[in-house]
Amino acid sequence: MAVYTEVSDEDLRGFLDMYDLGEVLSFKGIAEGVENSNYFLQTARDRFILTLYEKRVREADLPFFLGLMEHLAERGLECPLPVRNRTGQALGRLAGRPAVIVTFLEGLAVKRPGAGHCRAVGAELARLHEAGRDFPGRRPNALSLGSWAGLFASADGQADRVAPGLAARTQAELDELAAIWPRGLPEGVIHADLFTDNVFFIGDRLSGVIDFYFACTDALAYDLAICLNAWCFEPDGSFNATKGRAMIAGYQSVRPLEPEEVAALPTLARGAALRFMLTRLVDWLNVPPGALVRPKDPLEYDRKLGFHRKVAGATEYGWEPVRETATSTASA
Amino acid sequence: MAVYTEVSDEDLRGFLDMYDLGEVLSFKGIAEGVENSNYFLQTARDRFILTLYEKRVREADLPFFLGLMEHLAERGLECPLPVRNRTGQALGRLAGRPAVIVTFLEGLAVKRPGAGHCRAVGAELARLHEAGRDFPGRRPNALSLGSWAGLFASADGQADRVAPGLAARTQAELDELAAIWPRGLPEGVIHADLFTDNVFFIGDRLSGVIDFYFACTDALAYDLAICLNAWCFEPDGSFNATKGRAMIAGYQSVRPLEPEEVAALPTLARGAALRFMLTRLVDWLNVPPGALVRPKDPLEYDRKLGFHRKVAGATEYGWEPVRETATSTASA
Numbered sequence: 001m002a003v004y005t006e007v008s009d010e011d012l013r014g015f016l017d018m019y020d021l022g023e024v025l026s027f028k029g030i031a032e033g034v035e036n037s038n039y040f041l042q043t044a045r046d047r048f049i050l051t052l053y054e055k056r057v058r059e060a061d062l063p064f065f066l067g068l069m070e071h072l073a074e075r076g077l078e079c080p081l082p083v084r085n086r087t088g089q090a091l092g093r094l095a096g097r098p099a100v101i102v103t104f105l106e107g108l109a110v111k112r113p114g115a116g117h118c119r120a121v122g123a124e125l126a127r128l129h130e131a132g133r134d135f136p137g138r139r140p141n142a143l144s145l146g147s148w149a150g151l152f153a154s155a156d157g158q159a160d161r162v163a164p165g166l167a168a169r170t171q172a173e174l175d176e177l178a179a180i181w182p183r184g185l186p187e188g189v190i191h192a193d194l195f196t197d198n199v200f201f202i203g204d205r206l207s208g209v210i211d212f213y214f215a216c217t218d219a220l221a222y223d224l225a226i227c228l229n230a231w232c233f234e235p236d237g238s239f240n241a242t243k244g245r246a247m248i249a250g251y252q253s254v255r256p257l258e259p260e261e262v263a264a265l266p267t268l269a270r271g272a273a274l275r276f277m278l279t280r281l282v283d284w285l286n287v288p289p290g291a292l293v294r295p296k297d298p299l300e301y302d303r304k305l306g307f308h309r310k311v312a313g314a315t316e317y318g319w320e321p322v323r324e325t326a327t328s329t330a331s332a
Numbered sequence: 333m334a335v336y337t338e339v340s341d342e343d344l345r346g347f348l349d350m351y352d353l354g355e356v357l358s359f360k361g362i363a364e365g366v367e368n369s370n371y372f373l374q375t376a377r378d379r380f381i382l383t384l385y386e387k388r389v390r391e392a393d394l395p396f397f398l399g400l401m402e403h404l405a406e407r408g409l410e411c412p413l414p415v416r417n418r419t420g421q422a423l424g425r426l427a428g429r430p431a432v433i434v435t436f437l438e439g440l441a442v443k444r445p446g447a448g449h450c451r452a453v454g455a456e457l458a459r460l461h462e463a464g465r466d467f468p469g470r471r472p473n474a475l476s477l478g479s480w481a482g483l484f485a486s487a488d489g490q491a492d493r494v495a496p497g498l499a500a501r502t503q504a505e506l507d508e509l510a511a512i513w514p515r516g517l518p519e520g521v522i523h524a525d526l527f528t529d530n531v532f533f534i535g536d537r538l539s540g541v542i543d544f545y546f547a548c549t550d551a552l553a554y555d556l557a558i559c560l561n562a563w564c565f566e567p568d569g570s571f572n573a574t575k576g577r578a579m580i581a582g583y584q585s586v587r588p589l590e591p592e593e594v595a596a597l598p599t600l601a602r603g604a605a606l607r608f609m610l611t612r613l614v615d616w617l618n619v620p621p622g623a624l625v626r627p628k629d630p631l632e633y634d635r636k637l638g639f640h641r642k643v644a645g646a647t648e649y650g651w652e653p654v655r656e657t658a659t660s661t662a663s664a
Contacts (some may be wrong), residue, residue: 009443025438025534028372029363040360040372044436106357106374111341202357 005037005052008093015094018085019101021045023130032197035213037097040104047104047322049080052097059098064139065212066090066100068132068189075131077124078208080105107200107207115246118231121199122205122250125227128209129220130255141192141216143275145181149174151278158285163299170277173305177271182219182264190223192216195230221261224251225268226235229276229304229319237303245318256322265314273308277301337369339427347426350417351433353377360547362534364529367545369429372436379436379636380414384429389545391430396469397544398422398432400521407463409456412437439532439539446504447578450563452538454582457523457559460541461552462587464521473524473548475607477513478507483610490617495631502609505637509603514551514596522555524548527562553593556583557600560649561608569635577650588654597646605640609633 007027016024022044030038030049037052041145053062066082070090073081080102082090092099112119145310152170159167192200193214200208211240224247232243251257257265287295311317339359341588348356349578354376362370362381369384398414402422412434414422424431442449475483482489484502491499523530525546532540556579564575583589589597612630619627643649 006443023535024440026436027440030372031361031363040362104358108341108356108359111338203355236626 005054005095005097007039007052011095015044015092015099018087018092019083020086021048021083021101022070035211041101048083048101048153049104050099050101051096052094052099053213054097057098061139061213062091062100063099064137065215067137068135068215069138069212071135072128073321074130077128077131078105078206079212080208080210103201105208105210107202108290109197109199110201111196113196113231113242113243115240116204117199117201117206119246119250120201120204121194121231122224122247122252124199124206124209124252125194125223125253126251129188129223130193130274132166135189137189139216141218143156143192143214143279144218144222145177145271148177148274148278151282153157154282155278155285159281162281162284163302166281166299167301169302170274173270173274173309177198177267177274180267181271182260182267185219185221185261185264186258187217188220189215190218190220192218192223192226194227217263219264219268220255221257222272224248224257225265225272228269229272229301231303232317233307237300237302239306239307239317241316241318243318245320248314248317248319252322257319262314265317265319266308266311269311269317270305270308273301273305277305333470335341337386337427337429339371339384342404347394347424348375350424351382351415352418353415353433367543373433380415380433381436382426382431384426384431385545387430387522389430393471394423394430394432396471397547399469399546399626400464400467400547401434403467403469404460404463409460409463410437410538411544412540412542421603431458435617437532437540437542439534441529442533443528445528445563445575447572447575448536449531449533449538450575451578451582452533452536453526453563454556454579454584455560455586456531456538456541456582457555458583458586460523461520461555467521469521470549473522473550474556475524475546475611476550477509477603480509480606480610483614487610487613487617491613493541495634498613498631498634501634502606505602505606505641509599509606510600512590513603514599517551517553517593517596518590519549520552521547522550522552524550524558526555526559526647551593551594551596551600552587553589554600554604556589556663557597557606558608560597560601561604561633564649565636569632569639571636571639571649573648574649577652580646580649580651584633584654589651594646594651597649597651598640598643601643601649602640604639605637609637646654 004109024043026042028040030040035056036054039050041048041050069079069082072079083101084090085092090100152174159170191212193211198209198211227247228244232240232247234240277298280296280301283295284298356375358374360372362372363534367388368386371382373380373382391655401411401414404411416422416434417424422432484506491502523544525543530541530543531538559579560576564572609630612628612633615627616630
């Protein structure tokens, strides 16, 4: 739930005067997203989303994110396209914040995805990776292995307040992942936060991907590992291998995984679970009094991590070798 | 900021299956309104607002509110029109709550209204009163004089926690208003909550009125007194007589006030200020820990009440007699 920043009538008018969007017909705060303030903006010309970037997004990273969306949209990926103002700028300032207008994407986020959704997300993720191949921007993943010890340290020894034993378990995981973290996997632009709220569907058709504000350069298979964590577990904590199989098959229908990516998948899935456990843990321990946002439960990802630790190989996530004849059969 | 109730994919699908609105293209929680959960709903046919009624709205009152909106919309007032489902029902259930789909109104709420906005609101309020004349429903005002002592009692002697002296000042006001509250004024349907967030404008044109969930049967001039409180004070607490004059003139351009309404205006304005001070006070003292909504400041209305107590007559709000020639001059 968002909208942290209130926009005054004058500020809005002044900002929109720099654009060529026609008369404003509607402007409503959207109760979604936890990083930024988002407004639904209807003008005589079209529907848009106006985003104010709150302090969690580094302003220096915005050109990377906006350039990436433009790049991906040009290559046919359904994602928000930043709208340039009369002077050709996509990035402006509103109410003291960096601000951007992007095109509106139709579709609904599914809260309880089925295997069909997982297959579609897998395929879209691979398309995103392919479309990002020739994107010239680079942005190191600020929330990968190198940052996790620091994140854990900023929890300041209070992890056991959340669950007894969490501190020791997390320290052991950090040590082990530092030793076995895979290197040299195929890299490129990854979304890095492709949770269910960031993918829209109309009926069963995937209609768009949003929220590129964690996008970075990292191992492509790590992005798939994040999606397995985000989409393929049931509310009771169990991994749904049917959904995993659908997601990986969807991914491989566009971009088959390399053998070293398949081998690394269990480790990458542990890392992804640890990354979300740690950021949630820090948020959980740092809720300001009177906060308008409820933090997400870090233990959900601690439990997922427990599952990944017992996984022996990618087949347990539903991975199967790409059948050589699959493409010709499908198109027959 | 609202959206208290999350709607599951299955519940939404099941609910919308009862309507004939075409494929769902968008469904987003709106971060506005503090009483109910509101969603922006775009379908292949049109745009709508889906509202889930939270516990503060009495379910037994909903037929009055929905019938009133239908009545006013039929008479040309720009307000949300409840959409009936395939069985002819406007009121349904979703996620365990009473739920309604209404038509979407374009326009923006102004945060800092000018005199022009105030004039338009005054005229629209009078149009609402005229359009409501033949509405057969009746609903006593649950937040008028008879309820104030009870509201104050539920603050449980804690008013001085909010501001020293507030308790004694409020008790004196309650006693005095009980003695002088005007009776026998022209009555009808009033909106009773026409604050700036409930009126939309496109450019300078008033495009719609929303949120009829305090509407009731009461003195028409009391509704104008509420609007004077809500629209004509400046952020520094001073009353802006230019705005008051514009609002009253706007009202009288549609429905001239009776002499007894003019005489009662200062008392009605005190009552309106007291009503909002009291409900805000109770909310302020009853914020649950971890609440997602910040309560509004009761002292804003305590200060307005202080202004009204010193007002000697309606001219201080900007009231002027309707000039007999005004209509013919305007239409010349």
